[in-house]
Amino acid sequence: MDITRTECPQCGSEVTGLNGRYACALCGWVNHWSQGTADLPGADEDPDAPDPGVASLPG
Numbered sequence: 001m002d003i004t005r006t007e008c009p010q011c012g013s014e015v016t017g018l019n020g021r022y023a024c025a026l027c028g029w030v031n032h033w034s035q036g037t038a039d040l041p042g043a044d045e046d047p048d049a050p051d052p053g054v055a056s057l058p059g
Contacts, residue, residue, distance in 0.1 A: 002037070 005016050010029040015022045020037040023030040033040065043049055 004037070 001018055003016055003018060004020050004022075005014060006022060007013070008015050008022075008024040008027065008029050011024060011027040013024060013026050015024045015029075017023070017031075018036075020035060021031060021033060
């Protein structure tokens with residue numbers, strides 16, 4: 001994973017992100033997920049994903 005920086009095209013502030021994916025805390029701008037520089041991990045690589053064998057409780 002690489003920490004990247006760019007200028008927010010909406011408000012001009014500097015934003016940092018991971019692998020070219022950004023979200024500006026000042027104005028709310030976010031870039032599209034496909035603009036990143038690396039593939040996103042799949043659900044099977046998510047250490048916080050729920051166990052598929054465990055049913056979730058109703059909300």
